[in-house]
Amino acid sequence: MRSFAALRILRRIAVLPIALAFGTALVGATASGQPVDGIPCDATEGSVFHIHPHLTVLARAKPVEIPADVGRPVTSSCLYWLHTHTSDGLIHIEAPKFRTFTLGEFFDVWGQPLGATAVASARVRRGDLHAYVNGKPYKGDPRKIELSQHTDITLEAGAPYTKPVPFTDWRGQ
């Protein structure tokens, strides 16, 4: 029986690199190099379109970390047009051409859900996700929030709700 259990563990270890090698989209996993929503993962940072929005996520008033290196897969040496370098919520859009980018696309590259009832690890009842764009309430689909230079987005998943704190620390970006 012991050897059978060991075999199962070995099988699990063997499957993981295969899944990564084929770029399988694992549910809830950060994108690993395959195009996401038509956004490729390029070898170098695009220099034509370069903007920085900011995202704050609060789950019942507690900050949810937006990790560093979203869109910079460790398994391939490439960089998505949407990515992060730091864990302070600053999003980098560095693309070789102009196009519209949305918050939903950022969450897709991150591999996290965004919708009326889910924001990353936070789950809420319908109507309990409050979104703000540049300090103003945003009533539409949060996935469709457009990302522009210095767009300041706050998502509050569940009470207690607070007035969004404007992000100002752009550090010349």
Ligand SMILES: [Zn+2]
């Ligand atoms: Zn940048």
